[in-house]
Amino acid sequence: VCSQQDDFKAFYEKMIDADGVLFVDPIFESGCTGLFHNLMDRMGPGHDTGLLLGCSEKMKAQGKQPLDMKYFKQKAISFVGIGGSDWAVRVETDHAMLAMSPGWKVVDNDYFSWSKDVIMQDDKVERMREIANNLVDAAQDMIDRHLMIFDPDNDKLDYWKGKKSACPHCHGNNFYIHPGTDIAECELCGLKGKLVVEDGAMTLKFDPAEEFHAHDLLSGKKLHGDDIFENEGRLMGLYKDEEFKRRKAHYTSVIEPTPSPSK
Numbered sequence: 001v002c003s004q005q006d007d008f009k010a011f012y013e014k015m016i017d018a019d020g021v022l023f024v025d026p027i028f029e030s031g032c033t034g035l036f037h038n039l040m041d042r043m044g045p046g047h048d049t050g051l052l053l054g055c056s057e058k059m060k061a062q063g064k065q066p067l068d069m070k071y072f073k074q075k076a077i078s079f080v081g082i083g084g085s086d087w088a089v090r091v092e093t094d095h096a097m098l099a100m101s102p103g104w105k106v107v108d109n110d111y112f113s114w115s116k117d118v119i120m121q122d123d124k125v126e127r128m129r130e131i132a133n134n135l136v137d138a139a140q141d142m143i144d145r146h147l148m149i150f151d152p153d154n155d156k157l158d159y160w161k162g163k164k165s166a167c168p169h170c171h172g173n174n175f176y177i178h179p180g181t182d183i184a185e186c187e188l189c190g191l192k193g194k195l196v197v198e199d200g201a202m203t204l205k206f207d208p209a210e211e212f213h214a215h216d217l218l219s220g221k222k223l224h225g226d227d228i229f230e231n232e233g234r235l236m237g238l239y240k241d242e243e244f245k246r247r248k249a250h251y252t253s254v255i256e257p258t259p260s261p262s263k
C-alpha cells in the first residue's frame with residue numbers, strides 16, 4: 001500500500017485492526033504536533049478510502065486479488081488535544097483532518113487547555129471517561145451493523161457526540177473567509193456557504209444540493225479523485241511540451257538545493 005518501508009505500516013495496520021481509535025496529542029502552536037501531522041500526511045491520499053476502493057475494483061477487473069475488506073470497515077475515531085496553555089484554536093481541525101482520508105466517523109473532538117496537570121483536574125478526567133465510553137458505544141454500533149464505508153446509508157450516519165458546532169455537516173468550527181466576500185468555507189469538509197446567527201450561535205448555511213461535495217463523503221471523494229486524475233493526466237501531457245521543458249530548464253538552472261548540514 002505504501003512504498004516507504006518504515007513504522008507507518010505497522011501503525012496503520014494497528015488502526016485498521018482496531019474497533020475504534022482514540023488519539024491523545026499535545027497541542028503545539030495552537031494545532032497538532034508535527035508527529036501527528038506526519039501521520040496525517042501519510043494517511044492521505046494513498047490511504048483515502050475512495051482511492052483504495054477504485055484501486056481494489058481495478059485489481060478485481062484485472063483478475064487480481066482485490067484489497068482485503070478490512071480496509072473498508074467503518075471506524076469510530078475520537079481526538080483529544082492536551083495543552084500547556086490556552087492556545088488551541090486549530091487543534092480540532094488538524095486532528096479531524098486525519099479522519100477525512102479514510103472517511104472514518106468522528107465521535108468526539110475536544111481539547112483541554114492548561115492541562116499539564118490534567119490528572120489532578122477531576123472534571124477533565126470525567127470528560128475523558130465520557131469520551132472513551134462514547135467511542136466504545138459508536139464502535140459497537142458499527143460492529144453490530146457490519147458497517148462498511150461503501151454501504152449506501154453510511155454517508156448519512158452521524159455518530160457525533162460533541163458540542164453543537166458551526167458546520168452542521170462535519171462539526172467543524174474553523175472557516176476560511178474568501179477575501180472580500182461573505183463566503184465561508186469549512187476548513188474540514190470544504191462546504192461553502194454563509195455564516196449566519198441562529199439561536200445565538202454561528203452556523204454555516206450551505207445549499208443542501210451541494211452537500212455531496214463534502215470531503216468526507218464517498219461522493220465527494222469520487223469527485224475529488226476524478227478531478228485529480230484529470231489534472232494529473234494534463235500534467236503528464238505537459239511534461240512532453242517543449243515550452244514546459246524550456247521553462248523548467250530555465251528555473252532549475254538558477255536554483256541549487258541546500259545540502260543537509262549533517263551529511
Ligand SMILES: Cc1cc2nc3c(=O)[nH]c(=O)nc-3n(C[C@H](O)[C@H](O)[C@H](O)COP(=O)(O)O)c2cc1C
Pocket residue numbers: 026027028029030031082083084085086087088113114115116
Ligand atoms: C513546540 C511546543 C509548542 C507548544 N504549543 C502549545 C500551544 O500552542 N498551546 C498549548 O496549550 N500548549 C502548547 N505547548 C505545550 C504542550 O501542549 C505541552 O507541553 C504538552 O501538553 C505536553 O505536556 P508535557 O510538556 O508536560 O509533556 C507547546 C509545547 C511545545 C514543546
